Amino acid sequence: MSTNTSQWVEDFEGQDVPELIISSGQGGWVKIEGRDLAYEAVSGHSCLNLGHGHPELVDAAQTAMSGLSYCSPEHLSTASMTLADRLSSLLGGNYMVKYALSGGSANEVALGIARRRWSALGRPEKKICLSLDRSYHGNLGQAQFVTGFEAFRVEGRPDSPDFMHITSARNAETGDTFSLDELRQRLEADIAAIGAERIACLFVEPVNFAGGVIIPPRGYLKLLRELCDRYEITLIVDEVITGFGRSGTWFAFQHEDIRPDMVTMGKGITAGYFPLAAVAVDRTIYNDLRQHQVPLKMVITMASHPVGCSIALKAIEIVERDGLCDQVAANENRIRAGFEAIAQSPVLRDIRGFGHMWGLEFCDFNGRTAADIAADVARRCEHNGCIVAAADGIIRVNPPLNISTEECDMMIQAMVRSVSEIADELAIGS
Ligand SMILES: Cc1ncc(COP(=O)(O)O)c(C=O)c1O
Incomplete structure (x- = not known):
């Protein structure tokens, strides 16, 4: 890396990033210093759902910032409440929304909620978190343990018995996709070997994008829903990449007509214009925690930021209207x-x-x-x-x-x- 900068620049594989300095962007196009314009064919980092400089998003940000520049997580803002309602209704209704700051932190919040809920129900032994062997759910805090893809494994990270990675839809030996029947057998065997009575939750990405664009066979999410119901496992669908229209529906799980227990979101929620993430939690889980007086005690200073929430509302409006x-x-x-x-x-x-x-x-x-x-x-x-x-x-x-x-x-x-x-x-x- 010859660029003279104080910025620590390293990609997710630990390599120095190539010298690609972006100075400005408009629509899907960016200006790379010393070169021509280039098109953002990966939406930046799967965030930029509506391109750069969208006048309505810029306007929403400006209006929000001059109206209410910040709101403490101990209070409610009009924007965060309106967005929570909007998200719940896009997901099918009856979800409670807890805000976070990044996709990984949304997954950590979801994990904490799943474990606390089983504990509240008098089953503290149900605490193992399952995820798939090529999954990516973030690489800081507890989210790094949920991530199952070896390529993203943080060096020196100790294994934890409370996190287990099970068969993804991709056959690790042949690189082919398993059939639905094969997946059923493997998942049943994995759950039986671990013991359903010890499992709190299962994280799944509808399309495992970072892990190699693994597209499971049709019916896969339905199968997971069925197994999670049968074995009393909380199903958490990670829509951090797939959410907000990227799959051709608002959320990718909607292709299979299932109802997840929780849905985590980030990236495209604000079309990449502001750091914001969220977990939508089925209201029954929320009620269980409330009834048993188990508080979450999770406060993130910048989560539910009114500017981010206002931008998210505008982004949703544009996706719907257009x-x-x-x-x-x-x-x-x-x-x-x-x-x-x-x-x-x-x-x-x-x-x-x-x-x-x-x-x-x-x-x-x-x-x-x-x-x-x-x-x-x-x-x-x-x-x-x-x-x-x-x-x-x-x-x-x-x-x-x-x-x-x-x-x-x-x-x-x-x-x-x-x-x-x-x-x-x-x-x-x-
Ligand atoms: C499916 C999925 N979940 C979670 C994350 C982590 O998001 P963040 O980097 O905002 O923590 C990513 C990031 O690429 C992701 O693809």
Whole structure:
């Protein structure tokens, strides 16, 4: 890293970040210092649902900031109460909302609520937290223990018997997706081995994006709901990436028509304009805690910030008014059809995704590793005007919800061109 800066810059794999300094942004486009404009094909870090500088969001932020610049978590603000009601109704109603500051802290709050609730019900032995072996739920505090993906494991972190990682939808040996029947058998076996009487909760991402864009078979969330009901396990759906329209519905669990016990959210809740996160908790859980007089005692100074809540309300209004959930669902076909051009490329193992969440998984080819090829394709995409994210041999694509059809075609073309270029070069060099 040659850039002269006092800022500690390291990516999640512990590498120095490449010299990509972004000086400004407008819509889905950013200006990279010393280069041309580039399109945010991963929405920054899966946050920027409505692009940069959206005038209505900027206006909402300004109005909120000049009206009520902060509100103590010991008080209520109009914005935080209105947002709580709005979130509950988007989720199907009868949820209580507890605010947090980041996706990871929302997951920590959810975990604390699940354990306290079983304790309140006289079952303190139910405290094990289950999550899936390729999951990502944050990497600080307790959230780092919930995260199951080895690549994100914090070095030196001790194992904790209270956190266990069980089979995800991806077969770790073959890289294929398990069938629903196989998953049922494996999950039943995992739960039996641990003992349902010791399990408090199960965390699941509807699409495991950071862990490799793992898309479970249809019916997976229904299966988890059924198992959690049968074994009295609190089902916590982590919608930090998948929420707020990215899957083509408000929340990805809504594709399966289930009701989670808790839903955690972050990132796109404010379209990335303000740090805000939340946990929606089924009212029966809230009532259990209240009835047994078990307080949460969880206060986060900056959570429920009225400016963040006002921006979130405006972002939700825009997504609804502009029909962006439907637009995402329509873009799904456009993106799938566009990627057909490289579906048979010898450097690609798989292309998968839905809504605005896509993964291109590479394979080792002609002496180059999948990870190396993916990183190379990401660099080429950047030079072709499109920022994507590569890790673990997989490129993630996750554009803003309000991408135009021209931008969508440009993004697909940048990727098709980059993959084709490297495939041709490697084939010629062999
Ligand atoms: C599914 C999921 N949960 C939680 C988190 C953690 O969010 P944060 O980095 O805001 O703590 C992430 C971050 O990428 C995520 O993808």
